Amino acid sequence: MAHPQIVTRQEPKQAVARASAMLEGLFDLRAVTVKAEPGETIAAEGEEVETIYRVISGTVRCCGYTGGGQRQIFRFCGPGSFLGAVDQDRWRATVEATDCVILSAVPRCRLDEAIARSPRLCRALFALMTDELRHREAHLVTLSHLPAHERLRVFLTRFVAERRAPGFVALPMTRQDIADHLGLTIETVSRSFGTLKRHGVIEMRGAGKVRIADQTSRVPA
Known part of the structure; x- marks a missing residue:
């Protein structure tokens, strides 16, 4: 059985790039630099977005x-990502440092x-919100329809593509982080890494x- 076609996330790049450029204008010399250690909470779900x-x-x-303390990781965000810009009054998710973060x-x-002065910025934020919803929908499809090793394949392919780096790419997250992102156990994640390595993926x-x-390598079901 052939594995599902993997499509790396292709945003409406121009709209997202314009939105990012407009938001970057807010982060001028008056911005404050914040450092967070691995595991540190940057913002908590339900808190007011200040x-x-x-x-x-x-x-x-x-x-x-x-309520029982189980964790679901919705997304990993790397350099260039904006946090809190498309949330309304309160954070919709808890944001934590995966590794050392600046x-x-x-x-x-x-x-x-800035929004009050610029209708264009409103449209830019809508583009970012649409991109985030698109990402979550794609992730739900991955969780709903793919076996464990294919979930990991899709995740790694997208992560490497987003990093835009040739050769080997460092994974800043732990195996437990990946498990909580893909809806798997840590043991299943470890086995899936082994499966993808054995089949040359x-x-x-x-x-x-x-x-x-x-x-394109096929992995038996």
Whole structure:
């Protein structure tokens, strides 16, 4: 059985690029630099959005927790990502540092003032919100229809493509992070890495660096 075709996330690039450029204008010399250590909470779900952030370096995870403490990671955001810009009054997810993270921060009121002056900025934020919804829909399809090793294949392919780096790419997240993102156990994630390596889909350098070797390789169900 052939594996599903993997399509890396193709945003309406021009709209997203314009939106990012407009938001970057808010992060001028008056922005504050914030550092977060691995596992540190940057913003908690349900808290009032008082600050918006732009990721300068490192990776953050956007996640939710059940009443029993179970975690679901919705998305990993790397350099250039904006946090809090498309949330309304309160954070829709908890934002945590996956590794050592540096962010640029400005008060949310500056964004609100800019929106009042610029209808174009409203359209730009809508483009970013649409992109985020598109990402979540694609992730739901992955969780609903693919076996474990294909979920991991899709995740790694998208992550490597977003990093736009040749050769081996460092994975800043733990195996548990990946498990909580893909709806799997950590044991299943480890087995799936082994499956993809055996079939030549990926190459690993240690436990923390990966290269997509063959996107077309078939893995038996």
